Amino acid sequence: MSQRNKVPGVRPYDGPAGGWGALKATAQAVRRQMDVVEAPGLLLRTNQPAGFDCPGCAWPDKEHRSTFQFCENGAKAVTWEATSKRVTPEFFQQHTVSSLLELPDFDLENFGRLTHPMAYDAATDTFQPIAWETAFARIGETLRGLESPDEVEFYTSGRASNEAAYLFQLFARELGTNNFPDCSNMCHEATSVGLPQSIGIGKGTVSLDDFDLTDFVISIGHNPGTNHPRMMGTLHEVARRKVPIIVFNPLRERALERFADPQNVAEMATYGSTDIASSYYQVKAGGDVAALKGIMKALLALDARDGDALDHAFIAEHTLGFGALAADLAATGWPDIERESGLKRVDLEQVARAYAKSTAAIVTYGMGITQHNTGTANVKLIADLLLLRGNIGKPGAGICPLRGHSNVQGNRTVGITEKPGADFLRRLEEVFGFTPPRERGHDAVQAMQAMVRGTTKALICLGGNLAVAMPDPEQCFTAMKRLRLSVHLGTKLNRSHLLVGEETYLLPVLGRTEIDLQAGGPQSVTVEDSMSMVHASAGKLKPASEFLRSEAAIVAGMARATLPASKVNWLELIDDYDRIRDLIERTIPGFDDYNRRIRVPGGFRMPLPATERTWNTPSGKAMFSVFPGVRERYEPWPDDVLRLVTIRSHDQYNTTIYGMDDRYRGVFGRRDVLFMNAGDLAAHGLAHGDLVDIETVSSSRRLRLENITAIEYNIARGSVAAYYPEANVLVPLDYIDKECGTPSYKSIPVRIHRAAARVT
Numbered sequence: 001m002s003q004r005n006k007v008p009g010v011r012p013y014d015g016p017a018g019g020w021g022a023l024k025a026t027a028q029a030v031r032r033q034m035d036v037v038e039a040p041g042l043l044l045r046t047n048q049p050a051g052f053d054c055p056g057c058a059w060p061d062k063e064h065r066s067t068f069q070f071c072e073n074g075a076k077a078v079t080w081e082a083t084s085k086r087v088t089p090e091f092f093q094q095h096t097v098s099s100l101l102e103l104p105d106f107d108l109e110n111f112g113r114l115t116h117p118m119a120y121d122a123a124t125d126t127f128q129p130i131a132w133e134t135a136f137a138r139i140g141e142t143l144r145g146l147e148s149p150d151e152v153e154f155y156t157s158g159r160a161s162n163e164a165a166y167l168f169q170l171f172a173r174e175l176g177t178n179n180f181p182d183c184s185n186m187c188h189e190a191t192s193v194g195l196p197q198s199i200g201i202g203k204g205t206v207s208l209d210d211f212d213l214t215d216f217v218i219s220i221g222h223n224p225g226t227n228h229p230r231m232m233g234t235l236h237e238v239a240r241r242k243v244p245i246i247v248f249n250p251l252r253e254r255a256l257e258r259f260a261d262p263q264n265v266a267e268m269a270t271y272g273s274t275d276i277a278s279s280y281y282q283v284k285a286g287g288d289v290a291a292l293k294g295i296m297k298a299l300l301a302l303d304a305r306d307g308d309a310l311d312h313a314f315i316a317e318h319t320l321g322f323g324a325l326a327a328d329l330a331a332t333g334w335p336d337i338e339r340e341s342g343l344k345r346v347d348l349e350q351v352a353r354a355y356a357k358s359t360a361a362i363v364t365y366g367m368g369i370t371q372h373n374t375g376t377a378n379v380k381l382i383a384d385l386l387l388l389r390g391n392i393g394k395p396g397a398g399i400c401p402l403r404g405h406s407n408v409q410g411n412r413t414v415g416i417t418e419k420p421g422a423d424f425l426r427r428l429e430e431v432f433g434f435t436p437p438r439e440r441g442h443d444a445v446q447a448m449q450a451m452v453r454g455t456t457k458a459l460i461c462l463g464g465n466l467a468v469a470m471p472d473p474e475q476c477f478t479a480m481k482r483l484r485l486s487v488h489l490g491t492k493l494n495r496s497h498l499l500v501g502e503e504t505y506l507l508p509v510l511g512r513t514e515i516d517l518q519a520g521g522p523q524s525v526t527v528e529d530s531m532s533m534v535h536a537s538a539g540k541l542k543p544a545s546e547f548l549r550s551e552a553a554i555v556a557g558m559a560r561a562t563l564p565a566s567k568v569n570w571l572e573l574i575d576d577y578d579r580i581r582d583l584i585e586r587t588i589p590g591f592d593d594y595n596r597r598i599r600v601p602g603g604f605r606m607p608l609p610a611t612e613r614t615w616n617t618p619s620g621k622a623m624f625s626v627f628p629g630v631r632e633r634y635e636p637w638p639d640d641v642l643r644l645v646t647i648r649s650h651d652q653y654n655t656t657i658y659g660m661d662d663r664y665r666g667v668f669g670r671r672d673v674l675f676m677n678a679g680d681l682a683a684h685g686l687a688h689g690d691l692v693d694i695e696t697v698s699s700s701r702r703l704r705l706e707n708i709t710a711i712e713y714n715i716a717r718g719s720v721a722a723y724y725p726e727a728n729v730l731v732p733l734d735y736i737d738k739e740c741g742t743p744s745y746k747s748i749p750v751r752i753h754r755a756a757a758r759v760t
């Protein structure tokens, strides 16, 4: 360990997650970004019945009474948006786009909130102010001038409200395309594609109440201490009830080991903490297929012996495909399971025994499951595991995907999808009187590939930072710069905005925290959380600039200018968002009485037929799936190849970097590190702190990341980890889950070499 201390900025973190450290960091985040006076009142209004929905994550709140001041990363998300720093036309006057492109991502966003609509001017290489109506007119003219509406991509990042997202899809479909790349394609698409096959709906089935009733939890492939901090309160309660929480994760994540709940007075006063995981299994990256199959194989063996490890009545009444699953599990050998998962048979048998004893089990999962080339298969195997003991559609049990962006689930519900259902399109046609396109459109990777090919000419981004979030920036950045038109609706400057094409517009939006005043008075928007609760969110702060417009208003403005003969009265809709919600209600099932029900504190839950054991699958039954073998990759890699996972630090929100620390993993002031197991370091002849180059194996293009500091970390042998987005240079654009199109951000085959000596 003394060796560890020699690497600058790398020192072990021994405390629990949460606790006083989190409170201190919350206070710092507030101080750094905004007037201290304003903050406490604002923070207290987050996730309150009459307040705004936290833009941080999609974890729900019980009765919407969250004590928000205790959520460090929620506070960072809110203060980052509510900052008093501004990016004005004068700022753009002083900085050319080329000079801004030289700066790190952190600096770009840290300049503050965008204040004016801006258009790129190639002659001066700067953004220049432009009037809203002129911007809309020019965007409309360019879009109308394209040969086909399919030359446009409509990208959505999951922070957009239901209302803005619904208008966005309406605009694109009336124009004539289903090209809807969205952040979900990089995130939980495996859930959206896999779960409907298994249980008839692509959403989680648990509610917060189920966590009060559960007696067994498996947490697999997610890091809630950083990414879903409010979930830690829930897990903390579950752990204190002595419910087993079994973790599968290649990295030791501190919050899953020990957590001190800042709201627990006794724990805080005594500097105590609660153990979260009852068992922690460091599965190899990409080893989840093998681990899940191993648990199920052991469960079937227990049942063969004792006859009660499976819920036979449930399987007979509610499912199809059990025989094929059982045959496949019988044919899958323990040596293969042990090799691919990196876990021992006795351990997986132990998990199966504990699971067999439980009466109501929940499996929670995140990107560690979905961002693999078997992401969809992984999700279906989790469903299999739950179905074997009837754990869907009963209190205290179910499947719990941890969604990403705070409204990514709602965006999908209101029609942001490249593969819309026939019923939805028919209803759009009935209500609006135009014929929407039927053909499938582009997802995120397909959209980027079309930009690389040059067949896509225009990109409109409802938020996000597409080029930086996607794999292989060299290809993506170049493609963005070749666009005829790019339009970005954003709160803060990011790299995608600066990859200017022939015509580029930067349209600044009101954030969640801000008052949205329209002709009909202050407006609320609505969002859907990870547990399908839809509720209203109303900003409370004065807007960052008087020139900002709401996302819905900007979408409407562009649509009106692009479609002179539109069947939609765009401006009228913006006066009063109740009118948008009425249209949502008329075209999408589950929104009955929408406007009344969002006025009830806490909102309402979208229909989840699977929770009532109604299976909307073609067979009308829940379906077991079969994944032959245990190997996740399509191509067998040589044995010396390591598997790279890309992860988020504690101080980041996707491509937004709040700070340079990753406290719980013991990394401070830097992000240029590669987490490696001590055995792998030794096998490579490397020591903690050595500089390495990383190269992707078997890619059609040469993908490298150079001069990274390899550090010793408690991570599964054969797996290495680096930060996203820096490591995206190593992710091939076409290395995807072929079932759902998601890039395999967490199973990149790489080789590591000591960095070549370079002249500096």
Ligand SMILES: Nc1nc2c(c(=O)[nH]1)N[C@H]1C(S)=C(S)[C@@H](COP(=O)(O)OP(=O)(O)OC[C@H]3O[C@@H](n4cnc5c(=O)[nH]c(N)nc54)[C@H](O)[C@@H]3O)O[C@H]1N2
Binding pocket: 056, 057, 073, 187, 220, 221, 222, 223, 224, 226, 227, 228, 248, 249, 250, 251, 253, 283, 284, 285, 286, 287, 288, 365, 366, 367, 368, 369, 402, 403, 404, 405, 645, 646, 647, 648, 649, 650, 652, 653, 654, 746
């Ligand atoms: N503060 C903050 N909150 C966020 C975000 C953020 O960036 N910052 N992002 C939001 C978004 S869009 C999303 S999608 C979510 C992301 O939330 P998470 O799903 O927690 O995202 P990651 O940081 O990618 O962490 C994935 C976890 O999976 C583990 N893992 C990696 N590979 C494997 C594997 O093969 N098997 C298993 N079992 N585990 C593996 C990693 O070690 C890590 O602990 O969070 C949302 N909330």
Ligand SMILES: Nc1nc2c(c(=O)[nH]1)N[C@H]1C(S)=C(S)[C@@H](COP(=O)(O)OP(=O)(O)OC[C@H]3O[C@@H](n4cnc5c(=O)[nH]c(N)nc54)[C@H](O)[C@@H]3O)O[C@H]1N2
Binding pocket: 109, 157, 158, 159, 160, 183, 184, 186, 187, 188, 367, 371, 404, 405, 462, 463, 464, 465, 466, 468, 469, 470, 489, 490, 491, 492, 493, 494, 509, 510, 511, 512, 551, 646, 647, 648, 653, 654, 655, 656, 724, 725, 727, 728, 731, 745
């Ligand atoms: N290697 C690797 N790559 C990944 C991942 C990974 O784990 N590893 N994760 C993937 C995942 S899960 C996701 S979801 C994507 C994320 O991809 P995106 O959703 O595209 O990226 P974000 O970083 O969330 O977008 C940040 C930008 O959103 C804008 N913004 C913030 N708030 C608002 C708002 O209220 N309105 C509008 N209009 N704009 C706003 C700001 O301008 C900010 O710069 O990245 C993916 N990429």
Ligand SMILES: [Mo]
Binding pocket: 183, 186, 187, 188, 403, 404, 405
């Ligand atoms: Mo995500």
